[in-house]
Amino acid sequence: MTQAATEQAAPQRRVSRVGKRPVIVPKGVTINLSGTRVEIQGPKGKLNLDLPANVVCKKDGDRIVVESTAEGRDAPRLQGLCRALLASKVKGAAEGFERQLELVGTGYRCEVKGQTVSFSLGFSHPTQVELPPGVSGTVPADSKGTLLVLTSADKALLGQVAASIRALRPPEPYGGKGIRYRGEAIRRKAGKAAKAKGK
Numbered sequence: 001m002t003q004a005a006t007e008q009a010a011p012q013r014r015v016s017r018v019g020k021r022p023v024i025v026p027k028g029v030t031i032n033l034s035g036t037r038v039e040i041q042g043p044k045g046k047l048n049l050d051l052p053a054n055v056v057c058k059k060d061g062d063r064i065v066v067e068s069t070a071e072g073r074d075a076p077r078l079q080g081l082c083r084a085l086l087a088s089k090v091k092g093a094a095e096g097f098e099r100q101l102e103l104v105g106t107g108y109r110c111e112v113k114g115q116t117v118s119f120s121l122g123f124s125h126p127t128q129v130e131l132p133p134g135v136s137g138t139v140p141a142d143s144k145g146t147l148l149v150l151t152s153a154d155k156a157l158l159g160q161v162a163a164s165i166r167a168l169r170p171p172e173p174y175g176g177k178g179i180r181y182r183g184e185a186i187r188r189k190a191g192k193a194a195k196a197k198g199k
Contacts, residue, residue: 020079022063023087026094031064033057038064038086042093045134045153049089055082064090092153099162101148105177108169109145112137117148121169121179129168135161147182 025031029042038049038057051057054070055078066086068079091097103110109120117137119127131137135152139145148165152158162181171178171186180186 020065021083022060022065023083023090025062025064025090029090029094031059031090033059038089040086040089040093042090042153044093044096047089047093047153049082049086051082052078055079057086088155089153092155096151096153097155097158099150099158100182101150101162101165102180102182103146103148104171104180105169105175108177108179110139110148111145112139112148117165119168122177127168129165131161132157 029040032039032041036051036053038051040047040049055066055068058065058067064086066079066083068075068082070078103119103121105122107120107122111118115131115136117129117131119129121127131150134154134157135150138149138151140147140149150158150162152161166179166181169178171180171184173187176186
């Protein structure tokens with residue numbers, strides 16, 4: 001057996017099919033690469049992305065290419081994850097994200113003053129939530145206080161805030177009262193009266 005045959009081939013670096021696709025930077029958005037930090041500035045805000053040491057971003061005109069120097073099975077996953085995070089932040093800085101919450105129940109209302117959202121949720125006193133910097137809230141006039149619209153350039157932060165507000169009064173499985181995401185399907189349970197009637 002020849003020496004060439006006995007030599008082990010050098011391991012090939014795996015590449016993510018998603019991760020290798022460049023992120024297109026739209027007009028109005030600027031990207032600054034500083035070591036492992038990516039700074040994204042756009043009309044809707046400024047965001048940062050801290051990359052692992054074995055992931056790098058390279059600028060090519062209006063494109064950002066994400067590359068991983070890691071080896072092994074986790075390399076494509078890491079590359080794909082960082083590419084997805086970067087794409088989300090670029091979109092957020094350019095267009096922003098929105099989450100809508102519906103208040104369902106007699107007397108359930110909300111109002112926004114600055115960064116403070118006040119809720120009437122059937123408790124003995126109003127519940128107040130302070131929105132963090134980077135998240136804003138509005139209540140459309142035609143909703144009569146039953147719809148809260150949250151917006152932010154940071155998709156992850158927006159999701160956390162929306163989830164914490166929903167948790168103030170999660171939808172009940174019987175009557176459906178509570179705070180729900182707009183369009184959310186609530187799994188209903190039959191009450192005792194309905195069960196008795198069905199017998």
